[in-house]
Amino acid sequence: MSAPRDLLIVGSGGFARETAQLAAVHPGWRLVGFCDDAPSTHGTVVDGVRVLGPVEDTVEETARTGAQLVVCVGNPRDYGSRARIVARLDRLGVGPDRYATLVHPAASVGPSCTVGPGCVLLAQTVLTASVRLGAHVAVMPHVTLTHDDVVEDYVTIASGVRLGGGVRVGTGAYLGAGALVREGLHIGAGSLVGMGSLVLADVPDGQVWVGSPARFLRTTQATSLGG
Numbered sequence: 001m002s003a004p005r006d007l008l009i010v011g012s013g014g015f016a017r018e019t020a021q022l023a024a025v026h027p028g029w030r031l032v033g034f035c036d037d038a039p040s041t042h043g044t045v046v047d048g049v050r051v052l053g054p055v056e057d058t059v060e061e062t063a064r065t066g067a068q069l070v071v072c073v074g075n076p077r078d079y080g081s082r083a084r085i086v087a088r089l090d091r092l093g094v095g096p097d098r099y100a101t102l103v104h105p106a107a108s109v110g111p112s113c114t115v116g117p118g119c120v121l122l123a124q125t126v127l128t129a130s131v132r133l134g135a136h137v138a139v140m141p142h143v144t145l146t147h148d149d150v151v152e153d154y155v156t157i158a159s160g161v162r163l164g165g166g167v168r169v170g171t172g173a174y175l176g177a178g179a180l181v182r183e184g185l186h187i188g189a190g191s192l193v194g195m196g197s198l199v200l201a202d203v204p205d206g207q208v209w210v211g212s213p214a215r216f217l218r219t220t221q222a223t224s225l226g227g
Contacts, residue, residue, distance in 0.1 A: 004030040006067035007100055008058065010085060012036040012044075012051050015138060016072035019120050020049050022104050029102070032067055035059065055085065056092060068100035070118060071136060074156055076192065079174040082136055083154040086118070096135065116153070134171070146183075158195065170205060179214075190220055 007023055009016045012034040023029040034051045035058035036042070041051040052058045059069060069089070074082045099118035103109060107125040115121065118136035126144045133139075134153035144162045145151070152171040161175045164183030169175065173187050176195035181187065186202045193199055194210030194217070203209050208217045 002028075004028055005100075006030050006032050006062070006065055007102075008032055008052075008062050008067045008069050009034050009049075010036075010055055010059070010069060010071040011073040012038075012041050012046050013073065013075075015074065015120075017047050018122060018140075019070060019072045019102060020047060022102055022120070022122060026102065026105060029100070032062060032065075033058075056088065059089060059094065060092065063098075069094070069098055070100045070102055070120060072120065072138070074138065074174075076174060076176065079156050079192070080154070080172055080190070082138070082156075083172055086136055086154075099135070140177075152189070192220055 007029045009019055016034055020031055023031045031049060034049055035053055035055050036051050037054050042053050044051050071082050071085050073085060096117045101115055101117055101119050103121045104123045106123040107121045109127045110129045112129050113127040113131040115133045116135040119133050121139045122141045124142045125139050129147040131145045131149045133151045136154050137151050138156045140157060140159040142160050143157050146163060147165040149163050149167045151169045154172040155169050156174045158175060158177040160178040163181045166184045167181050169187045170189030172190045174192045176193055178196045179193045181199040185199060188203050188205035190206045191203045192208045197210050197214040198212040199214045206220045208220055209215060210217050
């Protein structure tokens with residue numbers, strides 16, 4: 001077995017802490033710490049892991065050791081933050097080969113599935129057949145993605161989501177906990193599907209849909225994607 005690789009997690013909130021727990025049980029990774037732009041976090045210890053400093057400075061410092069990165073930020077109020085941080089790091093010259101792909105040992109990923117750089121798949125996630133994940137996709141526990149689903153870059157899929165076959169989820173969308181999506185549908189870029197929603201029709205770009213069956217609520221805020 002090869003030696004574990006150093007890992008730096010960008011962020012120190014809930015998603016970052018969950019990813020740290022994944023790294024702790026995965027033999028392929030040695031977690032070196034968190035980094036976070038909030039000055040109040042610097043030097044603190046979160047779940048036994050130290051916050052080393054601000055994002056750009058820490059990323060540049062750990063480049064000397066060859067540490068891989070994973071960006072673990074974002075929530076329903078600002079689910080475009082992951083894309084913005086990656087854009088910042090891109091301007092520093094951080095390329096796709098520096099981003100880790102983390103799959104929990106208790107996840108199931110079919111051999112015909114593909115998972116892009118910077119993705120995190122937490123425990124009990126299932127990807128069945130020919131599922132394709134883009135870059136920097138966050139998949140929370142107990143998510144099921146079935147045959148031929150396509151999930152584009154920067155999507156967040158909260159716990160308990162189920163997608164029928166052939167669903168396409170556009171860049172930067174957020175699927176709330178427990179949402180169900182019927183087969184063959186399209187969830188638009190930058191859209192948000194509320195927790196527990198039952199989606200039976202395509203969701204256009206940049207809209208919030210909620211309920212059972214899910215219906216249009218409002219357009220999304222302008223804070224989603226970009227640098």
